[in-house]
Amino acid sequence: MDLRNILDAAAKGVFPPPDGATTVVPQLCARDAGVLAFTAHTVVFTDEPESWVRAALAAVDCDAFAASMNARFLNSFMDRTGRAHDTIDLLTVASALAGPPPLELREIRDREHPRVTRALTRRDEVRVWETPGGILVLGRGVGGRWEAAIEVAEDVRHRGLGRQLALAARHLVPAESVWSQQSPGNARSVRVFQWAGYRAVGSEALMLMPGLG
Template sequence: MDGAKTLADILRAAERGVFPAPDLGLTVVPAPSGRECCVVSFTGHIVIAADVDPAWVAERVPDGDLSAPTNPPFLAALEQLTGRRVNAIDAMLLAPGLTDPAERTAATADLTELHDHDHPRVDRAWRYRDDVRVYGDPHGGLVLTGRGLAERLECAIEVPPTTRNQGHGRRLASAARALIPTGSSIWAQVTPGNAASLRTFLAAGYKPIGSEALLVK
């Protein structure tokens, strides 16, 4: 992939709507940090961001086989080589930040920033992200933002079981788009089997970009 030296380069380009060529190819770049490495799948192109020899990858991935890098045999070999484990294979969703001042104000009007980080969702966020900020709503919901994979802005939401199916999740996912600087984009990672969460983010204006298998310590 011409011009791509890091995973950050690739993800920042995706935020601008520029994606790897769908050439059935594979790109190997360094691990984005000491915290994680990953296999990222775009349409017609795979990116392996790990401190591995491209020749090692080529030995295990047949030319043009876009399924091999996200199948158990390859991921298990990558786990063993890197001393990490696959956390999940998630859909990557992306949305631009809200730009209209009135819309941004309305989206965050009932949120309060929280500084008590004892909630399990918050504890988990700090394991995978930096600069985590947490906001709560009057219904007990949470929206979190932080710097995750390759320093991209990421979000997560939590809706209490007693208040689900009332549109609160969609509102929180929309609020995340207003909690980031104007001109930025926000990513969300959703397990495809979590259909309710996937529908929530799609309804809030997020679009599928690809998938990722994150390997963590």
């Protein structure tokens, strides 16, 4: 089973067995490497030898269930690959919805737009929409999955715009499901996506190529 199959199954609510094991699979593209943690099962996606992954995990002095998300392993991963790492995100997914989005959006077609160029460093097939005070980004990220990200200007917060943008992504995604990552510490963002119907499926530590951290 490759990374795409694992993610497709998770989007449908089918997860790896909760057996405390770690599955190692190849990267699907040069850009994306990292770690996924599901309930009592982790997946490391990397082009590094599996023997190195197993040895690095074994060297971490902690419970085996936590080793793949332990800072010592993640540091070893960065040292080995020269990659950077931002944070461990909550990984969420929602099914697509029919019909138009719940607010008026204008698509930004200028590929030199700052928000578009930034998104293109981390995703493929990027599309970006704007509405007064907000931005919605859709693009193909890890494993080819469709991912949504939103931005809301500080002066229009607490008016429900973030919720509407997160919900709009479910209407605009050209696939059966859309994914999104939120930092667990960003409780406001977590609540926004939960309200919009995104359900938590695990956590993710994405290792960024040099220059993207």
